[in-house]
Amino acid sequence: MSDFLIVGGGIIGLLLARELSSAGASVTVIERGECGKEASWAGGGIVSPLYPWRYTPAVTALASSAQKAYPELAMQLLEETGIDPELERTGLLMLDAPDSGTALEWAKGEGSAMHVLSEAAIVQREASLAAGYGEGLWMPEIANIRNPRLLKALLSSLQLQPRVRLLQHSTVSGFIQQTGQEGRAVAGVELLRNGHLERVLAEHVVVTAGAWTGDLLKSLPLDVAVQPVKGQMLLLKPAKRVISSIVLSNGRYLIPRRDGHLLIGSTLEYTGFDKSTSEEAGRSLYAAAIALVPELKKAPVIAHWAGLRPGAAQGIPYIGKLPGLRNLSVNAGQFRNGLVLAPASAGLHADLLLGRPPRVDPLPYQPV
Numbered sequence: 001m002s003d004f005l006i007v008g009g010g011i012i013g014l015l016l017a018r019e020l021s022s023a024g025a026s027v028t029v030i031e032r033g034e035c036g037k038e039a040s041w042a043g044g045g046i047v048s049p050l051y052p053w054r055y056t057p058a059v060t061a062l063a064s065s066a067q068k069a070y071p072e073l074a075m076q077l078l079e080e081t082g083i084d085p086e087l088e089r090t091g092l093l094m095l096d097a098p099d100s101g102t103a104l105e106w107a108k109g110e111g112s113a114m115h116v117l118s119e120a121a122i123v124q125r126e127a128s129l130a131a132g133y134g135e136g137l138w139m140p141e142i143a144n145i146r147n148p149r150l151l152k153a154l155l156s157s158l159q160l161q162p163r164v165r166l167l168q169h170s171t172v173s174g175f176i177q178q179t180g181q182e183g184r185a186v187a188g189v190e191l192l193r194n195g196h197l198e199r200v201l202a203e204h205v206v207v208t209a210g211a212w213t214g215d216l217l218k219s220l221p222l223d224v225a226v227q228p229v230k231g232q233m234l235l236l237k238p239a240k241r242v243i244s245s246i247v248l249s250n251g252r253y254l255i256p257r258r259d260g261h262l263l264i265g266s267t268l269e270y271t272g273f274d275k276s277t278s279e280e281a282g283r284s285l286y287a288a289a290i291a292l293v294p295e296l297k298k299a300p301v302i303a304h305w306a307g308l309r310p311g312a313a314q315g316i317p318y319i320g321k322l323p324g325l326r327n328l329s330v331n332a333g334q335f336r337n338g339l340v341l342a343p344a345s346a347g348l349h350a351d352l353l354l355g356r357p358p359r360v361d362p363l364p365y366q367p368v
């Protein structure tokens, strides 16, 4: 029996497993498909919320703690596994920020580097951009990470850990409940693996099932308001590198990868658990990219995919113990920012589970 059982092997579940196991705990991770192949694979990997000043202090606190942690995490994973998550400090250029006064004030308060760029300075920074962007906001310290590689590295490092057991292609279908002198608790989960129903026991169960978290907890019955929000992305391969920074305008962004690939994101669709892509969204993303960088017209589309973000109100995740069951907790609802918030979300959760001083105030994330 493990100390901790984690349901869902996305970025949140895997990083939590890393935190707990490196503190000496035994951990079982149960994943329905392959670890790291849902939202955490589908995302863009910008290590910052888009327009970060528009978020609540609760999101900013996790983002800023995680941004500090990422360089060391990426380096450790490379050393442990030989897989480079390609954390690239490309900077973030925002070309539409009518609230730039608020943005600058926020950045000053947070100690984040942010500068206003004139039209000439924009052209100097990104010569391939379409003409006519009169003003921009530049955040030089923002990085992007190649999330599929991050997840691959994370999974490889966990596979080397003797205290971690990974059960992939195993779907959790319910919780085993018990009532003792200390009140209601869960003894473990029931899962379907290779067509068989199995029971896996643990001292503590954590649900990190991303967009599926709310549905899974309904059986208890617990109401955790996380809903799926579809995002579609395109991948282009221009003949040469056309931009060197992340560029954002009207909610659409371009992310340059180290090897010359360019990501275009993303849509925001409230269409349930449907992960299909649509020609309309593809056309709209492509048009947005060409409007920003006209020479992308010649670049072939390499891939088009969709993922389901775990949407919680205002993007504030639920992190911590659930009411009524003494050993069940949740970590989900990071919405558009699960990759950037992950190291801090997992770190905070591990602090709470292991009785360490919490790295950020846990109150705003407490599940109801």
Ligand SMILES: Cc1cc2nc3c(=O)[nH]c(=O)nc-3n(C[C@H](O)[C@H](O)[C@H](O)COP(=O)(O)OP(=O)(O)OC[C@H]3O[C@@H](n4cnc5c(N)ncnc54)[C@H](O)[C@@H]3O)c2cc1C
Pocket: 007, 008, 009, 010, 011, 012, 013, 030, 031, 032, 033, 034, 035, 036, 037, 038, 039, 040, 041, 042, 043, 044, 045, 046, 047, 048, 170, 171, 172, 173, 208, 209, 210, 211, 212, 213, 216, 230, 231, 232, 233, 265, 266, 267, 306, 307, 308, 309, 310, 331, 332, 333, 334, 335, 336, 337, 338, 339, 340, 341
């Ligand atoms: C198009 C797009 C662009 C994005 N861009 C960014 C970005 O630039 N920066 C950023 O920070 N964030 C971004 N995000 C958001 C980010 O990807 C998510 O917030 C994050 O990946 C959520 O991680 P997770 O581990 O909670 O969920 P997931 O990665 O979805 O993992 C949950 C896992 O739980 C498993 N699971 C579910 N139910 C069960 C069950 N019953 N039994 C066993 N396993 C189960 C699933 O199979 C899945 O693997 C983007 C998302 C999308 C879709």
